[in-house]
Every structure is written in structure tokens, then in C-alpha cells.
Amino acid sequence: MQTLDLIEKIQGQEHLPVIQEELEEGESIAEKAVEPSQNPQTVRHKIWRFLHTLQGFEGRYALRVVAVTGCLAIPAYFSSARGWWNTYDSWWAVCMAWIMSHTM
Numbered sequence: 001m002q003t004l005d006l007i008e009k010i011q012g013q014e015h016l017p018v019i020q021e022e023l024e025e026g027e028s029i030a031e032k033a034v035e036p037s038q039n040p041q042t043v044r045h046k047i048w049r050f051l052h053t054l055q056g057f058e059g060r061y062a063l064r065v066v067a068v069t070g071c072l073a074i075p076a077y078f079s080s081a082r083g084w085w086n087t088y089d090s091w092w093a094v095c096m097a098w099i100m101s102h103t104m
Contacts (some may be wrong), residue, residue: 061102068097 053059072094075081084090 057103064101065098068101069094097101
């Protein structure tokens, strides 16, 4: 029960970075804090949101599938390697890589 009480007491606080200047007499650090941007339409925020999405499970899986498909399927597009690709049924390599790259 003590652990549950402790968890209930813990509260997250918003981080406000402090401007690196010396404080004047009677001035607090909280007064020097920089407010976060409230505009989610900035380019920086859009880039962050895209990169943050790629860090999730689905994003990492999608990147793996795109990389594997691109690398293993390249010989199918070259006329000199197309015979080899069809003779050995190399499309199975792409399918098996998809199955093996999934974590579940």
C-alpha cells in the first residue's frame, strides 16, 4: 500500500528551460523560464511529430519492411538478373524477410 500512496503523490511537472543569464536581486528562476511554443503548425513541430511517429512500433516495422523489400527485390528489376530471380523463386526471400522482421 505504501507504493500505491507514493505513486499517487508523484506528479509530473512541465519542464521550462531557464535562460542562461544571471539573476538580479529578488528575481526567481521561474520568472526567467521560457514558455513552450503553442503553435503545432511550425515546420519544426511537424518534423518532430514525423520522427516521433517513426519511433513507434508500427513506424519501425514499416521502415524494416521498406528496407528489406527494396534490397531483396532489386534483382527482379534488372534484366540481367531476372532469369536468376525467376529460376530460384527469389520472391520467397522477400516474403520470409517480412515474416521474420515482425516481432510477434
